[in-house]
Amino acid sequence: MSSYISNDTRKVTTHRLWEMKQRGEKISMLTSYDYTMAQIVDNAGMDVILVGDSASNVMAGNVTTLPITLDQMIYHGKSVVKGVKRALVVVDMPFGSYQGNLYEGLASAIRIMKESHADAIKLEGGEEIIDTVKRIIASGIPVMGHLGLMPQSINKYGTYTVRAKSDDEAEKLVRDAHLLEEAGCFALVLEKIPASLAERVAKELSIPVIGIGAGGHVDGQVLVAQDMLGMNNGFSPRFLRRYADLHTIITNALQQYINDVKTMDFPNEKEQY
Ligand code: KIV
Numbered sequence: 001m002s003s004y005i006s007n008d009t010r011k012v013t014t015h016r017l018w019e020m021k022q023r024g025e026k027i028s029m030l031t032s033y034d035y036t037m038a039q040i041v042d043n044a045g046m047d048v049i050l051v052g053d054s055a056s057n058v059m060a061g062n063v064t065t066l067p068i069t070l071d072q073m074i075y076h077g078k079s080v081v082k083g084v085k086r087a088l089v090v091v092d093m094p095f096g097s098y099q100g101n102l103y104e105g106l107a108s109a110i111r112i113m114k115e116s117h118a119d120a121i122k123l124e125g126g127e128e129i130i131d132t133v134k135r136i137i138a139s140g141i142p143v144m145g146h147l148g149l150m151p152q153s154i155n156k157y158g159t160y161t162v163r164a165k166s167d168d169e170a171e172k173l174v175r176d177a178h179l180l181e182e183a184g185c186f187a188l189v190l191e192k193i194p195a196s197l198a199e200r201v202a203k204e205l206s207i208p209v210i211g212i213g214a215g216g217h218v219d220g221q222v223l224v225a226q227d228m229l230g231m232n233n234g235f236s237p238r239f240l241r242r243y244a245d246l247h248t249i250i251t252n253a254l255q256q257y258i259n260d261v262k263t264m265d266f267p268n269e270k271e272q273y
Helices: 014-023 035-044 070-083 102-116 127-138 151-157 167-183 195-204 246-262
Strands: 027-031 048-051 088-092 120-122 143-148 187-191 209-212 220-223
Touching (some): 014 027, 035 070, 048 070, 048 220, 070 088, 070 102, 102 120, 102 127, 127 167, 143 167, 167 195, 187 195, 195 209
Parallel strands (some): 027 220, 088 120, 143 187, 187 209, 209 220
16 A cells, blocks of 8 residues: 555645656545644645645534635635645635636635745636636636535525436536636536436546546545544545544544543653653
């Protein structure tokens, strides 16, 4: 397993992600929202760290990603950037910070880059926001697109079920993917769509396509760290593979600590001054 862990310590750039796609090397991407976790994820050798607006669910306990603010995303972005040496850090633009018009979108993207020192931003949508995407890229900010299930539109969909199963929605998704590539996006996230459709998009685009619940025939995978580490047992969609059971490991450690405090086993002679 460790043979696939790169010992190349150079900073990952958008160009290096493009090169990875050209040579068929899959891209690893994971979320982080804080300094301590970002250090661990970066040291492990992750290629891309996403400061996702899933922080709204995972860190703040909200039901959707909608409530998180631009200031809160910048706070999470800043904390993550301080812990990262190698990975490319992408910060999600939160709901309400870019949908209004392209000037609002540009101003929000500039704030994220200036205040968090992230490497790139990500936003959800295709044709509807293409002018904003172009304007942000024209200002020198790398943009990652996001199509398929777009959690910021949950109130429009009414469900987190698989997207683009109908021919119409699938064709729109393919058109949007091409528009985002033509606009200059450096990569695209596809969330929860049929694997065959994701494979088609990855083949047709020359930019890297990163999937979550989009099958194995794309250029990389992204997951939410807390989900794949088994910290929130209530969430188990089909696409999620759990690599650890941190919920149990942390609970056992906490209960051992409670026990040691109650029985006065902790602190012992060596653990005091
Ligand atoms: O916010 C997030 O974590 C995301 C990933 C699920 C791609 O956008």
